[in-house]
Amino acid sequence: MNGATKDKILREELATRLIAIRRQLHANPELSHEEFLTTDAIREWLAEEQIRILDYSLRTGVIAEIGGKRPGPTIALRADIDALPVQEETGLPFASRVPGRMHACGHDYHTASLLGAAFLLKEKESELNGTVRLIFQPAEEKAKGALEVIESGALEGVGAIFGLHNKPDLPVGTIGIKEGPLMAAADGFVVRLEGVGSHAAVPEAGVDPIVAGAHLIAALQTIVSRNVSPLKSAVISVTRIHSGTSWNVIPEHALLDGTLRTFDEEVRSTVRERFEQVTEGIAAAFGVKASVKWIDGPPAVINDKRWAEVAAESARSVGLHAIVPTPSPAGEDFAYYRRAVPGAFFFMGTSGPREWHHPSFDIDELALPLTAAFFARLAQDGLDKLSPE
Secondary structure: OOHHHHHHHHHHHHHHHHHHHHHHHHHOOOOOOOOHHHHHHHHHHHHHOOOEEOOOOOOOOEEEEEEOOOOOOEEEEEEEOOOEOOOOOOOOOOOOOOOOOEOOOOHHHHHHHHHHHHHHHHHOHHHOOOEEEEEEEOOOOOOOHHHHHHHHOOOOOOOEEEEEEEEOOOOOOEEEOOOEEEEOEEEEEEEEEEOEOEEOOOHHHOEOHHHHHHHHHHHHHHHHHHHOOOOOOEEEEEEEEEEOOOOOEEOOEEEEEEEEEEOOHHHHHHHHHHHHHHHHHHHHHHOOEEEEEEEOOOOOEEEOHHHHHHHHHHHHHOOOEEEOOOOEOOOOOHHHHHHHOOEEEEEEEOOOOOOOOOOOOOOOOOHHHHHHHHHHHHHHHHHHHHOOO
């Protein structure tokens, strides 16, 4: 058997194994902070390859390491492992067995891909110029898991960190890599408007919070159009309104909540300040009392120029087509890692039929071995870049 034939067989074996792992994970989804079976399965797969599992104070999730045979730096690779409260509608033979739970964001694919990278790196452990730390992170969907990993100390000593997310609208074999902002800061808000209830037939006897809320929703949209440069971006979306209990009663209060998405910290701060000013102004104009509660989400994911360039080289070396992607206004708690250490985050093409969080979301499994190969190559290249000459 010649070398090319052997390599082909090994690649096919890896692809088959990763597909089986991904399907097992897909059929058994677990929500944020409930990933106990997922954690156990990851530990078993790592143990089969004699990969070191580290002891950190995490209820769910796994931290492991490969390398260290030679002294050198540490590179971290991260995948998220949690699922969503979505009822699956794919009709796949390995569809979720848990009602109302689904891997509708592809974290099963992320986990399987990082396991594949671990298998590849383990084969070359003696050649690594340092250590690769593997982070199988819980609770990304609650934007809490990355902070828990950092607080556990699992990022200590890491010189650079990398992660990726599937991108259904990019074809398999394509990877989106760019310096600067890639994903948005994702903040939530809840506005409470307090009025005075009355009979709906005599509105002058009360103070209507619904009318105030309607004007507030319209006014909030002017913040982006009149306070944010056209060369920058922001989104304010009111996504839920709750008020009233009867058709003939003006209620005492109204609740509005939604989300703010930004890519720039200055814009983020400006929009939040103007949001509160507009809310106070509308409340005063309509005679209601208003309060704003912010639900701080992760900041924007900002990629280092240096590591974006290294990643593009790594991608091309394993046969991927690297493009500069359009940033996504979705949020990602990988941003917390980037605030702590240098690194970059990427979009991997998966030729999916639906967008993230859709009940029919799926990925093309041909992306699994490609992603594993990219992760492994990037880890090696990253160690080489950080190692002394």
